Amino acid sequence: MRRLRRGYGAGPLHLVALAVCFVIAAYALVRIFQHPSPIAVVLWLAGAIVAHDFFALPLYTALHGAAGRVGGRDRQLHGRVPVLPHVVVPTVLCAFLFVVWFPLILGLGESTYRAATGLGNGVYLGRWLAITAGLYLASALVYAVRRARSGGARPSG
């Protein structure tokens, strides 16, 4: 047991759990290769592994830098009620809506949508824009209320 730990780097349960994981994955891959276009499936799976890193890391880095710059100014200008969260929260909410529904919002797959439903998918861009506007408006209202309650903005430093 101690030899396994030294040579392998973890306990037997670790090894068994991962062995089961890879056996199941291998079976799934074998089955995928018995269907048409297996390479496309593998490419999309591999793409999904790296997509997050390529997409999320630069995004977080950019946001982190921007938040650092804007956040400092924000505290100076707006005192006790920072404005930044009131911009970030609705932005992220409508970004999530876009990430999930962009095929409908951008009208992608119009012909398959029409074949399935008998309707066009042109309404979704307007709906998403309306929801986005509503979220920013609600956030601005909350900000206005919080600021009024705190007795107006006083520079803190």
Add this chain to the structure above:
Amino acid sequence: MSLLTRRPNVLPFEPRSWSSPLRGPWLASVISVGLLTLFAVDAVTGFLSQAAYQPQLGRNSVTGGGLDQALFGWGWPTHPSWLYAFTQGLHVTAGVAAIPLLAAKLWAVMPRFYKWPPLRSPADVLERASLGLLVGSAIFLLFTGVFNIAYWYPFGFSFVPAHYYAAFIFVGAVAAHIVIKLPAMARAFRERGVLRPLRDDLAHTTPEPHTGENSAPLAPAAPTISRRAWLGWVGVSSLGLATLLAGDSVGGFLRKVSLLSPRSQDPGPGPNGFQVNKTAVASGISPQQIGPSWRLALEGAHPVQLSREDLLRMPQHTHDLPIACVEGWSTTQRWTGVRLIDLARMAGVARPQQLHVQSLQKSGTFNQATLNAGQVSDPRALLALRVNGADLSPDHGFPARIIVPALPGVHNTKWVKSLAFRGGPA
């Protein structure tokens, strides 16, 4: 060689560049509880859907005859009639709700992806490979699922087998991840309490201790948001996405507010004004095929040909039953028609074991379906001729369509050409 041994002194490999004071084992664990709950719902309902398609019968299987097919060959029930509407509505809603939680979880553990050295032992190599499978299959499942319900097919492979077998990869990888990480989760909850950090406001938000082996920051910045506010924000994103989709399965008022859901558009007025799955035109159904010359062929001990007038002269039955699509949307309507069991008896099959339904539709995976004994014999299982008091419209399957309780939508075959009953005569 030094490239491999020395840590690159840049983001993301420089641990000091990961400065958020919120990250740490407790935050990762608490998100995991929510995420795993949604993933468990998705796995159970997803595999139930495979069972609902009854791959063991006829040409029902769209995933081919693997060893796994034996797991799903038990007969899918007809009670309660909303069973498939419920499980499949839950499947897509939980999947979409999981997207913000998965993003949050990946954000919380991201510094660990860039730990240095990247691979310390054989155990490390295997574990990182399994994490690749876990993250890759999770993103693959969520996004192929969303693209499928939005009717966008950019991927060049068939959705069902790919989504189904990626789920195998995912379930194996997530199970291994739970086994390996459970002790770390238990430790985080033991040390900090399961819910105690939620009491901390911004002023009391302190970083979790960095150990060199966890996601907590080595050089934490001052917090700009409390953990509870951050988690609340993730929760609101998740609930918001779920609410904007749930109307497609819950219906009623919620359908009107589910503005971005694929089936939220008004399908038009009248008794046939409800959601269509694949129009008559898109399915290549011509007006001649469904005109007065249409005949239904009953196959069994005594083959019979019936016109629509013949069918309308038989005893008619009316039931409120849902059409429930694999894409998660459903709609309950009032259907009127002839019982399948009455048609079986007319064809000389008193105890039908199976029914093979063939549509007029020439191509397409679902131009035919096979039903089990329970489905054919259920007194609510109809060959529907009318809906909501009017004749079926061409888009809803005129002259006649199958409607069976708890059956996946596409197996409720439209534009029925023939019904082949198999089983004993008495």
